[in-house]
Amino acid sequence: MKKTTLLFLLLLTQITFGYNKITKTQKLATTCKVWGFLKYYHPNVADGSKNWDEQLFTILPEVEKAQTKEEFSLVLEKWIASQGEVKAYEATKPDSKVEYFIKNLDLKWLDDSKVFSKTLSKKLKFIEENRFQGKQHNVQYGAHDASLLEFINEVKYPNFKWSDENLRLLTLFRYWNYVEYFFPYKYQMDQKWDIILNEMLPRFIASESEIDFHLAIKELSAKLNDTHTSFGTNKMFDRFGDKWMPINIKIIDEKVIVTGFQNDSLAKIDDYKIGDVITKIDGKTISQLIKENKKYGEGSNKSAVLDKLYWLFVMGKSNVGEIEFNRDGTKSIKTIKRYPYQDLKIQFKEKEKWNVLTDNIGYVNMGDLTEADVPLMMEQLKNTKAIIFDIRNYPQGTNYAIAEYLNPEPKEFVKFIEPDLSFAGRYIWRNGIETCGKINPDYYKGKVVLLVNEKSISHSEYTAMTLQVAPNATIIGSQTAGADGANTRFEIIKGLQTSFTCYGVFYPNKKETQRIGIVPNIEVKQTIKGIQEGRDEILDEAIRFINK
Known part of the structure; x- marks a missing residue:
């Protein structure tokens, strides 16, 4: 063989090897995705018959050894094969009466040629097409609240040690896949969720201390751009x-x-x-x-x-x-x-639930008003020229009761999406549009003004949506917290509590409320000068608006 030909072959080998070489972050990010995908899609895994954490701990050393795309794909292929046969079935046609929401569903990574061989991609796609259709072992609707999701049957690891890299990775893998498949607003996040996985992996791998590990989780949860999200431990x-x-x-x-x-x-x-x-x-x-x-x-x-x-x-x-x-x-x-x-020894000052301001304007403190108070409140305020409902707080479930006094007939005000547990990542529009109010010819005829700001979150925002459909209703204030819908709280692993929004809330025209919040008709922001002068500028504007 000529010297030039030999050099060419050696160079070609180096180029090929270099092209197929795979980094640790690539391997672990992909393993995270495959592990979560199989957890909710593979018929022999989603049924709970496997100890899926142990399966991860078993495969991680093999993943570590793999140096090239081909070696890595082979490791995953053998791992998937060891879970047993996936039988093909004739997929049921989508129900024409069901409207699906698929903005969150993104399985294009199954065909990622940068890390998967064609054979592996084909196997993953086959699993998707013949996915598990029974009762999910690790996720269900709440036993006490059917609108809430619960992540169940997860090993809590009571002796959890942050210094164990496998357990740190398990924490990340669990959380990432909870969000990947069961966070309804993933498509609205500032960053793509798979990019965040690649960005955060080194933080979890190289955590230098327990607080560093906890801060990594805190930073990860903040990337959901969801005011419902929270993570905090004593280490903070x-x-x-x-x-x-x-x-x-x-x-x-x-x-x-x-x-x-x-x-x-x-x-x-x-x-x-x-x-x-x-x-x-x-x-x-x-x-x-x-x-x-x-x-x-x-x-x-x-x-x-x-x-x-x-x-x-x-x-x-x-x-x-x-x-x-x-x-x-x-x-x-x-x-x-x-x-x-x-x-x-925090002092909570007592506030009136409602009263009548000057100029015959009713004012209602929605944070303290209860459903039992509503009939008396509306009776005492029925002859006012306007009622101000202050929702810069957290209401006590009074929205539907109040709406019956404010509307001449039922009004559509909200539409929901909820997760489809038969196809993780897909959502379903709940049938119909939720209404509030009733047939009431003697409804309140005065102006209705709703006060909101950044303290208006979740049920506060839902309350604003309910009351804003009343005739002659106006919203005054500033941007709300932008996190409507139920807040599911769960433990990732022992001692690591967190939460996020678990179903989607939209206007009847399918316009989002998440991140945007309830948009005021008249925007007013509190100012430093206003605080110093002891003025409630949002309330002041409401009174001006009513009187003009």
């Missing part, structure tokens, strides 16, 4: 502290504004005043703190993220801290005290 206190300032705050223009006190006596010790503008905490500006920790903010939109980061500013590790603040145009620096939560 090691990072952010467990001592509290005795104040309530609002973030405006990257400044922390004191809006109230959790305990008047404790707040008086450090001479806090409503309207104080805090610009630095322990030497860091508010914008610095936001920039460093925004990745941990679990929210559907910017205002919701900032609202959920409140703990970042009122908590600290030490009993004392230093703040820089502006009061009456003067900048000052002072030392302040922080307290263990139980020592705050």
